[in-house]
Amino acid sequence: MKIKRLLGATAMLALSSSLALSSLARATTIGFSQVGSESGWRSSFSESVKREASARNIELKFADAQQKQENQIRAVRGFIAQRVDAIIIAPVVETGWAPVLREAKRARIPVVIVDRNVQVNDDSLYLTRIASDFTEEGRKIANWLMQKTDGKCNIVELQGTVGATAAIDRAKGFNEVLSAHPNAKIIRSQTAEFTRSKGKEVMESFLKAEQGGRNICALWAHNDEMALGAIQAIKEAGLKPGQDILVVAVDGVPDYFKAMADGEANATVELDPHLGGPAFDVIAAYLNGDKDIAKYINNTGELFSQDTAAAEYQQRTNK
Amino acid sequence: MKQTQPCADTLQQARLARYSPGSTKASARYLWPLAALILLLAVNLLLDASFFQLSFQDGRLYGSLIDILNRSAPVALLAIGMSLVIATGGIDLSVGAVMAIAGSICANLLLQADLPLALVIAAGLATGIAAGLINGTLVSYLKIQPIVATLLLMVAGRGVAQLINQGQIVTFLRPDFAWLGSGSWLGLPLPVWLVIAMFGLSQLLLRRTALGLFIEAVGCNATASRYLGINDKAIKLFVYAFAGFCAALAGMISAADIQGSDANNAGLWLELDAILAVVIGGAALSGGRFSLLLSVIGVLIIQSLSTTIIVSGLPAKFNLLIKALVVLLVLLLQSDKFRRQLSSVLPKWRKGGQA
Numbered sequence: 001m002k003i004k005r006l007l008g009a010t011a012m013l014a015l016s017s018s019l020a021l022s023s024l025a026r027a028t029t030i031g032f033s034q035v036g037s038e039s040g041w042r043s044s045f046s047e048s049v050k051r052e053a054s055a056r057n058i059e060l061k062f063a064d065a066q067q068k069q070e071n072q073i074r075a076v077r078g079f080i081a082q083r084v085d086a087i088i089i090a091p092v093v094e095t096g097w098a099p100v101l102r103e104a105k106r107a108r109i110p111v112v113i114v115d116r117n118v119q120v121n122d123d124s125l126y127l128t129r130i131a132s133d134f135t136e137e138g139r140k141i142a143n144w145l146m147q148k149t150d151g152k153c154n155i156v157e158l159q160g161t162v163g164a165t166a167a168i169d170r171a172k173g174f175n176e177v178l179s180a181h182p183n184a185k186i187i188r189s190q191t192a193e194f195t196r197s198k199g200k201e202v203m204e205s206f207l208k209a210e211q212g213g214r215n216i217c218a219l220w221a222h223n224d225e226m227a228l229g230a231i232q233a234i235k236e237a238g239l240k241p242g243q244d245i246l247v248v249a250v251d252g253v254p255d256y257f258k259a260m261a262d263g264e265a266n267a268t269v270e271l272d273p274h275l276g277g278p279a280f281d282v283i284a285a286y287l288n289g290d291k292d293i294a295k296y297i298n299n300t301g302e303l304f305s306q307d308t309a310a311a312e313y314q315q316r317t318n319k
Numbered sequence: 320m321k322q323t324q325p326c327a328d329t330l331q332q333a334r335l336a337r338y339s340p341g342s343t344k345a346s347a348r349y350l351w352p353l354a355a356l357i358l359l360l361a362v363n364l365l366l367d368a369s370f371f372q373l374s375f376q377d378g379r380l381y382g383s384l385i386d387i388l389n390r391s392a393p394v395a396l397l398a399i400g401m402s403l404v405i406a407t408g409g410i411d412l413s414v415g416a417v418m419a420i421a422g423s424i425c426a427n428l429l430l431q432a433d434l435p436l437a438l439v440i441a442a443g444l445a446t447g448i449a450a451g452l453i454n455g456t457l458v459s460y461l462k463i464q465p466i467v468a469t470l471l472l473m474v475a476g477r478g479v480a481q482l483i484n485q486g487q488i489v490t491f492l493r494p495d496f497a498w499l500g501s502g503s504w505l506g507l508p509l510p511v512w513l514v515i516a517m518f519g520l521s522q523l524l525l526r527r528t529a530l531g532l533f534i535e536a537v538g539c540n541a542t543a544s545r546y547l548g549i550n551d552k553a554i555k556l557f558v559y560a561f562a563g564f565c566a567a568l569a570g571m572i573s574a575a576d577i578q579g580s581d582a583n584n585a586g587l588w589l590e591l592d593a594i595l596a597v598v599i600g601g602a603a604l605s606g607g608r609f610s611l612l613l614s615v616i617g618v619l620i621i622q623s624l625s626t627t628i629i630v631s632g633l634p635a636k637f638n639l640l641i642k643a644l645v646v647l648l649v650l651l652l653q654s655d656k657f658r659r660q661l662s663s664v665l666p667k668w669r670k671g672g673q674a
Contacts, residue, residue, distance in 0.1 A: 162636050209367065
């Protein structure tokens with residue numbers, strides 16, 4: 001399926017670029033090294049970049065690294081050898097990027113880092129980094145919850161995988177806001193490893209431990225999947241998620257919008273998978289001679305609540 | 320009590336030792352795993368007495384103890400299958416991946432309009448048996464080491480499931496299928512009934528026919544059992560297919576539980592929990608001896624531990640360490656040698672132990 005779609009897209013690109021040849025200069029060629037396709041979010045990120053590229057008449061060379069940095073480095077070297085106009089990297093890990101970025105710089109090819117960070121001493125090695133700020137996501141959702149509950153709330157927290165940047169920073173942002181509200185506190189906190197089934201299992205235990213859930217005012221999950229599992233646990237315990245227990249999370253996956261539209265979840269901050277557009281914008285600006293580009297472009301998503309959930313769900317599933 | 324391997328004795332003696340009800344060997348095997356389970360539950364009594372509260376609501380029993388039973392179900396099914404595989408001296412690393420495949424097959428079939436439920440379940444189970452047959456063929460007929468043969472499917476299987484799901488989490492809205500995972504019957508969650516049924520059927524099949532004995536004989540010494548007229552290859556093929564069947568059932572329960580198939584995480588690392596449960600149950604990885612009941616008790620120990628950790632309120636980063644320490648303790652308690660050494664250090668224990 002995917003391959004067919006990809007073939008179709010390439011064929012269309014080839015056609016459109018040959019058409020464009022007659023009128024304009026050659027289309028921009030951009031190499032994109034993606035982590036892999038380990039989650040639904042990642043797949044929609046890849047799809048969005050491909051769609052954006054074909055809409056802008058950009059020739060996109062897509063390389064799936066299957067979660068391995070050595071594959072990514074090989075792909076980037078390949079892009080340099082093919083003399084692409086720019087390179088986009090969604091790095092698997094933060095370290096070990098300096099040598100290959102130096103090669104790209106020597107070849108005068110601008111590199112845009114998207115999503116996760118890279119650690120290099122010399123930030124002239126890449127053009128810019130476009131990502132959402134996990135701490136800011138935590139702050140946004142906490143602010144919404146504090147406003148909703150007037151700062152008085154017993155919260156249970158479902159943490160992401162222990163040690164994951166997303167989990168650490170989202171918790172940091174959330175707790176920062178919480179510290180300003182003395183009547184709000186996290187009464188239970190456990191990891192549910194970012195998965196739906198663990199979210200359900202841990203929430204079941206929380207409900208039992210807090211007098212059948214009567215003591216819990218809100219559930220705060222580090223991602224939507226865990227929240228979706230927990231919502232089922234709340235329902236099975238005979239309570240109404242979204243009313244008896246407020247549900248807030250981060251990510252904005254389509255299933256969660258549906259839960260919000262059904263009144264079973266309250267709010268989420270979208271982790272924007274549409275990083276292709278901003279990346280192509282920056283590259284276009286740079287190639288057109290704009291050398292004054294910020295080193296970090298904040299792409300933190302918006303907060304969505306039940307008000308717009310139904311429309312958003314419609315829009316996200318009709319693509 | 321690590322008694323002598325049945326291989327060392329004649330099979331007849333081994334049978335006597337295990338089955339005669341008055342035999343000290345038979346009962347002592349159950350002592351330490353059960354003691355560990357009771358101890359773990361006692362810890363919960365100290366942490367929070369409401370742990371043992373059971374109430375009846377919405378036509379089902381409700382409480383932490385029921386949760387433990389319910390959450391143990393997938394691993395218990397895996398452990399039942401794994402017990403047989405380990406009894407033949409093999410191991411099956413692929414069961415977690417098979418769970419993911421069965422879940423993804425069912426989820427995608429459920430999206431097709433109006434397929435009868437029985438067909439979907441049959442397709443899921445058939446997938447598991449097919450996966451088990453692949454493992455079994457590699458191990459018994461192509462003579463590939465079990466750990467390598469099943470590692471293939473462990474790695475590839477998750478990829479197959481991701482391919483079937485096209486990298487997404489496939490969700491479905493089918494209350495009849497969801498009932499498998501979150502429904503209840505006569506007050507108990509349905510997964511618990513499925514485990515009880517599977518356990519009962521397997522126990523009948525293994526102990527009322529010669530099959531159980533054949534499996535242990537093959538695990539003790541495949542060549543010798545072949546000379547005795549046992550078709551060791553067919554026995555091995557059967558146990559892997561059986562493990563695949565159990566894994567598929569477990570996979571469908573977890574998919575039904577969250578009403579979706581998550582190819583990346585369904586059954587992830589559960590094969591290791593299943594192996595651990597079988598080992599806690601006192602089975603030797605070298606093969607030749609197994610007890611389904613002890614394996615299931617092993618699963619209950621692991622799940623009680625997980626639930627205890629969640630309820631205890633300790634920071635999440637301690638989870639794995641605590642789990643490892645408790646498992647180590649359980650295994651040490653089961654070791655004859657360790658207990659002898661301990662009793663020589665503690666004089667009080669010696670008096671009690673000799674009584």
